[in-house]
């Protein structure tokens with residue numbers, strides 16, 4: 001709702017202050033704008049009995065919870081519907097009454113699995129200590145190594161991110177985002193619903209594509225979208241020069257993710273671990289690979305709130321054992337950005353920097369075929385350097401303008417072409433199970 005419409009509704013409400021239906025429309029508008037304080041002010045003098053329908057009572061409860069009025073929210077969320085019970089659970093959590101909250105949560109989910117909310121669940125159950133030996137009905141995993149990995153290091157490897165990234169920070173890739181929402185985030189957030197329909201869940205997703213096109217960014221954004229903690233593990237960091245140490249580290253990382261659900265556990269450059277033998281610089285210990293596969297298989301049976309993602313620039317170098325059911329059994333191609341995507345990425349990268357009144361991002365987008373997102377970032381960084389230089393020379397702030405961007409463009413070369421050439425060969429001659437069909441589609445659409 002735009003400002004003008006909201007203002008005229010508020011004026012209308014001023015003229016007929018007893019119009020409850022109108023009041024609730026304005027309340028919802030304030031909630032949409034993230035202004036719960038303004039929303040609850042409208043409830044002044046209203047009780048649950050003044051709101052005859054459940055939806056309105058729930059909307060009121062939601063506003064009260066957002067504004068810190070959990071106690072009053074309980075009065076509004078008092079019916080036995082799944083939505084209302086979920087709101088009760090939220091309010092009870094805020095009031096420190098977790099046992100009752102857990103009960104309300106369980107009732108809501110048993111009535112309608114679609115209302116499941118993993119982050120609320122994690123918070124409601126957070127204080128329940130795990131039974132000694134960890135993990136109730138979770139299959140026990142054998143740690144193959146002596147486990148002397150120090151806490152400090154696991155924390156460094158898995159430290160959650162300070163600022164969550166979301167899909168809004170990722171330019172282009174609309175179709176991929178849509179797939180991720182449907183096939184990854186939804187089953188992850190609503191496992192009970194999928195189980196009811198006997199849909200298999202669990203298993204990891206492997207993102208592949210040319211370097212610098214947003215695999216890591218997208219994994220991070222996927223975590224942000226489901227409100228999950230993001231554990232970014234670079235395989236190179238896990239590999240340890242001491243034989244046996246790496247397995248312990250790997251186990252500790254999986255455990256850390258399990259104890260911080262909901263979580264996204266992201267393995268970057270997975271080929272370093274599961275590389276086919278002929279691609280190996282040195283043999284990674286076979287034990288490390290089997291430890292990794294055992295951890296993944298354990299997750300496939302009970303992945304309780306942990307989503308496993310992997311990424312690689314060289315999918316053809318990944319051991320096929322990694323792609324069996326329950327492991328990285330789904331793959332997702334992350335293509336180089338097309339022209340509109342490049343314009344969008346430029347917009348994101350230029351955000352918050354001093355800019356000339358008009359910037360022709362579309363012109364740059366049109367002249368950067370074959371550039372990855374990282375290449376575009378390179379252009380923008382170079383442009384920023386040039387603008388700083390110019391500012392120092394002029395003794396005054398010189399914003400980034402078209403001329404500066406064009407100069408920067410000359411200094412950066414596209415990097416995705418080489419990858420696409422290699423990928424085309426694998427797609428043509430080693431396309432087992434159609435695993436590179438998306439690459440072929442992309443080349444057919446954009447290739448020469």
Ligand SMILES: Nc1ncnc2c1ncn2[C@@H]1O[C@H](COP(=O)(O)OP(=O)(O)O)[C@@H](O)[C@H]1O
Nearest residue numbers: 170171211212213214215216217345373374377
């Ligand atoms: N689709 C995109 N939207 C916005 N920025 C992008 C995009 N793709 C790449 N970038 C920029 O390039 C950088 C490198 O991307 P990254 O996700 O690390 O690539 P990859 O993991 O595929 O090698 C990102 O930090 C970001 O600044």
Ligand SMILES: [Mg+2]
Nearest residue numbers: 215216268311
């Ligand atoms: Mg990456």
